[in-house]
Amino acid sequence: MKKTLIAACLGMAISGAAFAQPVSDRAVIPLGVTLQQILRVHVTNGGNIEFVFNDINDYKNGIANSAFYDSDVVLASSTNWEMHFGAEDATLLGTDDPANTLALNNVGFTIAWTGNNTCCAAASQVTTVTGIYDNSTATANGLVQYTGGAADLLFTDGGNVAGSGGDITDNAFTIHWECGTQVAGGTTPMNNGAGSSILAQSPPADRYVTNVFIDINAL
Amino acid sequence: MPFKKNIFYILLLSSSSLFSQGGSIRLAVYSGGSLNFVFNTISDYKTGITYTNWTQLGLEVVDDVALPDYSTWSLTIEADDADADGFLTGSNPINTISFGAIEVQANISSGCASCNVFGSPFVPLSAVPTILADGSSDVDCPCPPGDQIPTNLGITTDQIFITYRCGVPPNRLMGETADYYADDIVFTLEMQP
Numbered sequence: 209m210k211k212t213l214i215a216a217c218l219g220m221a222i223s224g225a226a227f228a229q230p231v232s233d234r235a236v237i238p239l240g241v242t243l244q245q246i247l248r249v250h251v252t253n254g255g256n257i258e259f260v261f262n263d264i265n266d267y268k269n270g271i272a273n274s275a276f277y278d279s280d281v282v283l284a285s286s287t288n289w290e291m292h293f294g295a296e297d298a299t300l301l302g303t304d305d306p307a308n309t310l311a312l313n314n315v316g317f318t319i320a321w322t323g324n325n326t327c328c329a330a331a332s333q334v335t336t337v338t339g340i341y342d343n344s345t346a347t348a349n350g351l352v353q354y355t356g357g358a359a360d361l362l363f364t365d366g367g368n369v370a371g372s373g374g375d376i377t378d379n380a381f382t383i384h385w386e387c388g389t390q391v392a393g394g395t396t397p398m399n400n401g402a403g404s405s406i407l408a409q410s411p412p413a414d415r416y417v418t419n420v421f422i423d424i425n426a427l
Numbered sequence: 428m429p430f431k432k433n434i435f436y437i438l439l440l441s442s443s444s445l446f447s448q449g450g451s452i453r454l455a456v457y458s459g460g461s462l463n464f465v466f467n468t469i470s471d472y473k474t475g476i477t478y479t480n481w482t483q484l485g486l487e488v489v490d491d492v493a494l495p496d497y498s499t500w501s502l503t504i505e506a507d508d509a510d511a512d513g514f515l516t517g518s519n520p521i522n523t524i525s526f527g528a529i530e531v532q533a534n535i536s537s538g539c540a541s542c543n544v545f546g547s548p549f550v551p552l553s554a555v556p557t558i559l560a561d562g563s564s565d566v567d568c569p570c571p572p573g574d575q576i577p578t579n580l581g582i583t584t585d586q587i588f589i590t591y592r593c594g595v596p597p598n599r600l601m602g603e604t605a606d607y608y609a610d611d612i613v614f615t616l617e618m619q620p
Contacts, residue, residue, distance in 0.1 A: 230620070231451065231452045231618050232452060232616060234615050235613075235616075236507070236612070237459070237482060238462070238611055239506075239515075239612050241524065241609070242466065243600060246469055246472070286469065287601075373601040375469040
């Protein structure tokens with residue numbers, strides 16, 4: 209009996225340790241992550257471009273680009289983005305006489321990407337769009353009217369895993385404007401693709417104006 | 428018959444000892460009881476947001492000296508992930524971001540000489556418990572075989588800071604859909620035999 213009691217006591221002690229249950233306590237911290245959409249475009253230089261034709265050479269050959277005719281654009285976006293680019297009106301309209309018009313594609317532009325994001329080639333972070341202003345990084349393209357659709361898409365996200373979002377050092381470009389230069393080969397050709405000079409078009413003397421919309425959308 | 432009676436008493440005593448608890452545990456949040464990351468500048472999206480020593484946790488770990496039932500303790504973190512989708516879910520449920528965008532780091536705030544925080548690395552949040560600290564650095568060690576808890580911890584004297592960061596490269600949130608993403612972070616302090 210004595211042996212039995214000793215064995216039982218030992219068993220009791222061992223089982224007490226062996227079968228202790230895990231104990232735990234918990235603390236819960238509510239977590240929130242707020243992502244606010246950031247989408248901002250800013251023309252930092254060249255917000256107003258004026259071409260003045262005052263000699264026959266201008267009328268015959270147009271006014272080529274120089275730093276004086278540049279617009280610098282930066283944009284910040286927290287998401288991938290696309291940019292539409294086009295004129296407010298179907299033609300340039302005379303200020304003195306609104307009945308006077310000048311074809312939009314007398315105004316042309318090339319684009320120089322200056323941001324840190326890679327641009328303008330397949331699979332880059334930002335790319336120009338095939339068929340619309342597609343070769344504007346190399347050749348002057350004629351301005352088209354703004355539609356907000358595929359017909360005036362200048363840049364879009366290139367599908368690169370890094371995405372096109374970023375700050376103004378990542379997304380920046382310069383528009384090099386020119387007028388009446390009859391450059392051939394643009395995806396949206398200048399001067400109706402006919403190489404027609406301002407002189408040949410013979411528009412009435414006037415101040416022709418329009419607004420150019422630069423419109424970015426989050427993707 | 429007396430033998431059977433003795434056996435009965437022995438079994439009775441054994442069963443009561445079988446479920447006895449020779450220790451207790453408690454976890455308290457002293458500060459940083461809620462956490463909200465607000466991304467409203469491009470800088471936030473590019474470099475992320477860090478809240479250093481945001482949450483202060485007090486640990487109480489008591490293993491009865493006379494009845495040392497427990498050999499280890501650990502502090503773990505996990506995302507609650509109530510919807511079990513494995514992601515931090517937005518107000519619009521189709522919007523999700525990876526738990527891994529949020530990383531946590533444990534540092535000893537006070538006391539806690541026996542706490543091992545493994546060099547305080549940043550570890551990604553996940554729906555699976557991740558150990559942030561345990562008792563394997565007890566100053567009284569070498570511990571008794573298999574026992575890491577010769578030194579008890581007190582909730583006011585032994586505390587740990589938790590640092591959080593979100594969207595820090597390479598886990599940038601640039602490009603993610605704007606929304607309010609929410610979940611619960613669960614800390615568990617557990618003591619095991």
